[in-house]
Structures are given as structure tokens and as C-alpha cells.
Amino acid sequence: MAVSKEAVKMREQAPEVRKKNFNEVPLGYSEEEALKEAERCLQCKNKPCVSGCPVSIEIPAFIKAIREKDFQKAIDIIHESDALPAVTGRVCPQEEQCQVKCVVGKVGEPVSIGRLERFVADWELSKRKNELNTNSQKPASNGRKVAIVGSGPAGVSCAADLAKMGYEVTVFEGFHMLGGVLVYGIPEFRLPKTIVKTEIDSLEKLGVRFVTNVLIGRALTIEELFELGYQAIFIGTGAGLPKFMNIPGENLNGVYSANEFLTRVNLMKAYLPDEYDTPVKHGRNVAVIGGGNVAMDAARTAIRLKAEHVYLIYRRTEKEMPARIEEVHHAKEEGIEFMTLCNPVKYIGDENGFVKEAIIQKMELGEPDESGRRSPVPIPGSEFTLTVDEVIVAIGTTPNPIIARTTKGLKFKKHGEIDADENGRTSIPGVFAGGDIVTGAATVVTAMGAGRKAAKAIDEYLKTK
Amino acid sequence: MFKIIEKYALGPKIQYALIEAPLIAKKAKAGQFVIVRGFEKGERIPLTIADYDREKGTITLVFQEAGKSTTKLGKMKAGEYLLDMLGPQGNPTEIEKFGNVVVIGGGIGIAPVYPLARALTEAGNEVTAIIGYRAKDYVFWEDKMKSVSSRLVVATNDGSYGKKGFVTDMLKEIIESKEKIDRVFAIGPAIMMKAVSDMTREAGIKTVVSLNSIMVCGMGMCGACRVSVGGKTLFTCMDGPDFDGHAVDFPELMKRLETYKGEEKACLEKYHKECADGSI
Numbered sequence: 001m002a003v004s005k006e007a008v009k010m011r012e013q014a015p016e017v018r019k020k021n022f023n024e025v026p027l028g029y030s031e032e033e034a035l036k037e038a039e040r041c042l043q044c045k046n047k048p049c050v051s052g053c054p055v056s057i058e059i060p061a062f063i064k065a066i067r068e069k070d071f072q073k074a075i076d077i078i079h080e081s082d083a084l085p086a087v088t089g090r091v092c093p094q095e096e097q098c099q100v101k102c103v104v105g106k107v108g109e110p111v112s113i114g115r116l117e118r119f120v121a122d123w124e125l126s127k128r129k130n131e132l133n134t135n136s137q138k139p140a141s142n143g144r145k146v147a148i149v150g151s152g153p154a155g156v157s158c159a160a161d162l163a164k165m166g167y168e169v170t171v172f173e174g175f176h177m178l179g180g181v182l183v184y185g186i187p188e189f190r191l192p193k194t195i196v197k198t199e200i201d202s203l204e205k206l207g208v209r210f211v212t213n214v215l216i217g218r219a220l221t222i223e224e225l226f227e228l229g230y231q232a233i234f235i236g237t238g239a240g241l242p243k244f245m246n247i248p249g250e251n252l253n254g255v256y257s258a259n260e261f262l263t264r265v266n267l268m269k270a271y272l273p274d275e276y277d278t279p280v281k282h283g284r285n286v287a288v289i290g291g292g293n294v295a296m297d298a299a300r301t302a303i304r305l306k307a308e309h310v311y312l313i314y315r316r317t318e319k320e321m322p323a324r325i326e327e328v329h330h331a332k333e334e335g336i337e338f339m340t341l342c343n344p345v346k347y348i349g350d351e352n353g354f355v356k357e358a359i360i361q362k363m364e365l366g367e368p369d370e371s372g373r374r375s376p377v378p379i380p381g382s383e384f385t386l387t388v389d390e391v392i393v394a395i396g397t398t399p400n401p402i403i404a405r406t407t408k409g410l411k412f413k414k415h416g417e418i419d420a421d422e423n424g425r426t427s428i429p430g431v432f433a434g435g436d437i438v439t440g441a442a443t444v445v446t447a448m449g450a451g452r453k454a455a456k457a458i459d460e461y462l463k464t465k
Numbered sequence: 466m467f468k469i470i471e472k473y474a475l476g477p478k479i480q481y482a483l484i485e486a487p488l489i490a491k492k493a494k495a496g497q498f499v500i501v502r503g504f505e506k507g508e509r510i511p512l513t514i515a516d517y518d519r520e521k522g523t524i525t526l527v528f529q530e531a532g533k534s535t536t537k538l539g540k541m542k543a544g545e546y547l548l549d550m551l552g553p554q555g556n557p558t559e560i561e562k563f564g565n566v567v568v569i570g571g572g573i574g575i576a577p578v579y580p581l582a583r584a585l586t587e588a589g590n591e592v593t594a595i596i597g598y599r600a601k602d603y604v605f606w607e608d609k610m611k612s613v614s615s616r617l618v619v620a621t622n623d624g625s626y627g628k629k630g631f632v633t634d635m636l637k638e639i640i641e642s643k644e645k646i647d648r649v650f651a652i653g654p655a656i657m658m659k660a661v662s663d664m665t666r667e668a669g670i671k672t673v674v675s676l677n678s679i680m681v682c683g684m685g686m687c688g689a690c691r692v693s694v695g696g697k698t699l700f701t702c703m704d705g706p707d708f709d710g711h712a713v714d715f716p717e718l719m720k721r722l723e724t725y726k727g728e729e730k731a732c733l734e735k736y737h738k739e740c741a742d743g744s745i
Contacts, residue, residue: 174682176509251692251721253721254724256688259686260681263686264681277732278509
């Protein structure tokens, strides 16, 4: 049977509708659509797709189970490698991971692995919701305690694997809510928070204990965790410190880091001002600085907060943007105005200290830099003024220094990343690290992969101890 | 969940709360703060730790009812629970034997001055405390302050209690008396800390201030609390809250503190209206 060159599209909210709400944009596959898409998989013996997956999901096997309409089996296969399938099915850049390796992709569109993953994950979530008494899947305890620092993607993946092996796992989170970047960073319209909660709840059923409002490095140190009887510690604190450009006017009112803007909106729910108390500025003319996924999230959030103009200001061209193509496409559909080869050099405020103008300099592309991308070079005398009443700086984040400042003997790299090997081992025996705190800002699924590797290394370490 | 053990008003819109928080109490030091989210749908607000009891596992908070969050917190009673509390956050105040120190507290800033003065006294300093209130009705913790300082100067803006004038007027007298001052600490409204810093800069006395920036996370990930110090942008939550008063850009801080003035006013008015209609 000939395989269709075209993938089954996923239905989406129309741009004009969705830019006025915070509901999820892609609506998911129906069973019929999923079965049709699953038929496109060639079930390759050498499984190139699996090698592209940072957590090594047995992709052909779960797709085969979908074809057989055994959705439970499909989700069970995914769960063996992925603690948060409903999350990764939504936010993974599949086009550069599993799908880029898909053999079908050589002749047409690759199999929509992410959409299929989301389909079975959502099937299971809705099933779970309807079941009042889910059986506890808690494995027998081996009596050994492991502490996980941070409840983001790296931490929860590590926790899930260790819990399955029988360890008594406690996850410490500084915020009042679990999920890390999944709850403070990624907007509701890309990743509904109820999904994050349901996925994390299922870890509690595995026996993982979660402690919120405790920041390791302040309330307790790494050293004290050992004193409390934890035999190994995994640090997955992410890259949480926002970068600024250090240009004049950046501390004016109305200039946000993307982290602050998104935390106010996502975690504190400032988009529902009738119910929630945390305020956020609703700018009319908003400039978002940057070209990554976070910049797209911020821009698309600003348009949903009823901005008249949202300018996405990026110093290179669209080709060099690190954001997923899908996100760029969504942003454009929603009316985000792209200003590429542009860079702010200064912000000007009114008499009360609120930003009113951005001075933007035009750029051109020069020689490639260390990232391999052509570097932006300012064009002298090209400055122009843009009227703005809100600026969101989304030019990246660096590791949070709190663990570094409070942990003796832990080695760090140049930009504050923890120095850890590929299995997460750090300079302190029994202390492991993974995710953005080791690599610098990357994706949800790479962090999850690092968490899994560290779980394996922790198990090996404790078995030989 | 954090149980409120004791709770009462210290003065008009000034609230005292003793909270059960053993982990925080164990670590808390003078100068540190907590982030409180008292209830579902509420804001995360930074409050300075006004005292701690490591054995009983409690911390003391003193706060002013200003916006909706603090007004609602003010209505909570002993026996009720704060939903979330993170801490102790920020760097503890550097305490050593400086010699003659002057600690200055204005309004609710007097509460965190208390553990500071106590720590400075314990470290062997001669501590002069200047505490300033709006008027007699607002006076609190005078006895407590007396117990941790060698000399206590109480002032009210209107002269209804203690000396008449601002804390800076009292500081000026001491500076003019040519008494040797090795260090000044000031905690209170930004405008007060600015006035103190301006005065001590001229007199060449090193001054530490504790900033009350707007915060969301309190742990270095959002940057809401950024402040210019000596021309560099720093985060109050991670790099402070104590800073060299002579290097802080106070005009910028004061503008930043007003960022949500309009939103806060509207939110509080709505809350008062809801309370009045009985919908809450």
C-alpha cells in the first residue's frame, strides 16, 4: 500500500478567534485521524526516529499499538521512557528530533510522531479523569532516599525513573506550584496547566513526595540534604536567571524580562484579573526582544492581552531564529509584526519612569560567529524611534546561581553551569545534575533525557555504595 | 500551609503575625525576608522577617495593610493558615563589631530593625536606635527596641510622642554632635532611606539600606526587583536586600515601586466593594 505523502493535519483554533483567548491552539487528533496517521509509519527495523529522541521512546512500537487500537499499550510503551507524554507531545521540537529522521520524510511529510504521542497521552488523561479509583502503581520501596532539586522537566523525569526502581524520592520546589518552566514559562495556549498537574499527580501515585516552598540553597543546603539521610541528590534547577542587554532605560517601568512577564501571566494568572490579584501591564504597543520560543510565547501572550501592536524585534533574519518554525508561523498568523535585523539600543521613559519609546538600530549580517550563524553587525546612523509602552526582553537565561553560592566543592563552568559528565555526575560524589543547569537553556525533552540518564547513574552509584 | 499562632494590630493598618514555620525559623537571620502567598489567587509578596524563634519554630511578620493582598492578610485570624511561604530569602545582614552604630527604622521598617539591633548588640556594638513614627497611635515595639539598644531615640512626625521630627532630624543632631559613628543601617520607606543616605554620604559614614523592591519570585528568576546600584543592575532578592545606601539609585527605585499603583488601587477598591456587598 502506498503511503500518503501528506500527514494528517491537526485542527487548530482559527487565528482571529484564538488571539482573543488563552485556550490551547492545536486541538488534537480524533481517533480516526490518529489511526489514519499511524498507518503512515513504515515500522522501520532500524528505527531511525528513536535515535532522534532524547528520551528514546520506542516510537514504532507505540505507533503499532495505535494501529491495533490498543491505546493503553501505546501509552504504556511511551511511559517506559517519558514521564510527561502529554507535555512532550505538545512542546517537543519533533521536526528537528524524531521526525527529521523519519524515512517517510524523505519522500513527503514525516509521520506526525508528536501528534500521535499527544493523542495517546490525552486519551489516557481523559480515561484517568473518569476513573475514580486508580490502582496505586507504587513499587516496593528499597528504603533508600534520593532528593531531587527542582520540579521541572529534568527533575520529574529523574524522580519518575528512580521511583519506579523503588527509591524513596522527594522533590523540592521553590515555587508554590510544581512543574518549573512548564507552569511559569510555557503559556496556557501551548500547554494547558491542568495537563501538567495531571501528569505530575501521576508521579505522586508512583510514590514520589513533593515539597513546595523550599528553595535548596536557602532553607536547606545540599550538605544538609545528605545530613537528612538522602543518599544521592539530583540538581535540576534549570536556567532561570534572565539575561538583560544592559542598555540605557532597561529598568524603566514596563520593561520586563520574559520570565517575569510570563510568570505573572502563567503562574500567577494575571490574564484573569477578575479572579487573580497579581497585576501585569497590558501594553498597547509591545516590543518583544529576541527570536526564540520564549520570545514567541511572550509575543503571543501580549497579543492575547489585547495589545494593538506586538513587534518582534530580532537582530538577525528569520532564517537564524532559534524558535520552532511552527511557533513562528503561529505568531505570524496571530498578527505579530516581525522586525528582523533590528536591535534596541536604548529605551526612553516618560516623567513617571514608564517606557514610551525604544530606539532601534538596524543591523546587517556579517561573518558567521561561534554559533555558526551569521553575526549581526550594526549599521551606523540607522537608528529610528518606535513608540512602545511595554518591552519584553527574551534574549535568554543563564543558570540560577543560588546552588553555586551555597554548595562547597561543586564545580561550575564558565557561565555558571554545573560541571557534570554525560551521566550527570558532578564533582561531589552522590550529587548529580542535569537539564538546563548543566547545558544552559535548551529544550524540555533534552532536560528530561538528562534526568533519565542521571536516574540510571544514581541507581548504579547507590548499588555500588 | 503555615499556621498563624498569634495575630493582632499594632497600630492603624499595622499588623503583627506570629507564624509557625520551623524550617524558616531554623535558618532565618536579620535582614532576610519571606515571600508570602496567603491564599489561593493571591499575590506573592515579600515581607521582612521581624523576628524568629528557632526553638518554638516560629517567625514574626509585621506588615502594613496597603493593597488587597496585605489587607486580606490583615483580616486573617490566629488559627488560620497562610497557604504558601518561601524563605528565608535574601542575604543576611553582615553583622560584625563595627563600634558605634546607628540603626534607623521608619514606620513598619522598625520591625526588621529589631532583630538587626539585637544582632549588632550581641556582636558587641554600641547601638543607637532611632525610630520614627507618623504619630503616637502608630508607635509599636518601643520596649523591644529599648531592650536591644544602648540608646533609643523615638520621634513622631507630628510630635505627638517622643521628639518631633523625622528620623533624619534625629540623625543630624547626632552627626552634628561630632559623635563618632562607624556605620548606619536604615530600614523604612524608600524616601526615608534616601534622605538618610544623602545625609551620611556628606558626613562620610558607610550606610546600609534594606530595599523593599516589588518582587514576584523572590529567588532570582524574574528580575522584577532589579535595582541600579553603583551603575550596575542587581536583583534585590539575590544580591540584596541590603545594599550600600550611597550607591543605590533611589529615584529609579521609587519610580519602580509605583509601577502598579493604578492596578493596585483598582484591585483594592474592587475588594472593598465586594466586602461591602457581602459577596465575599
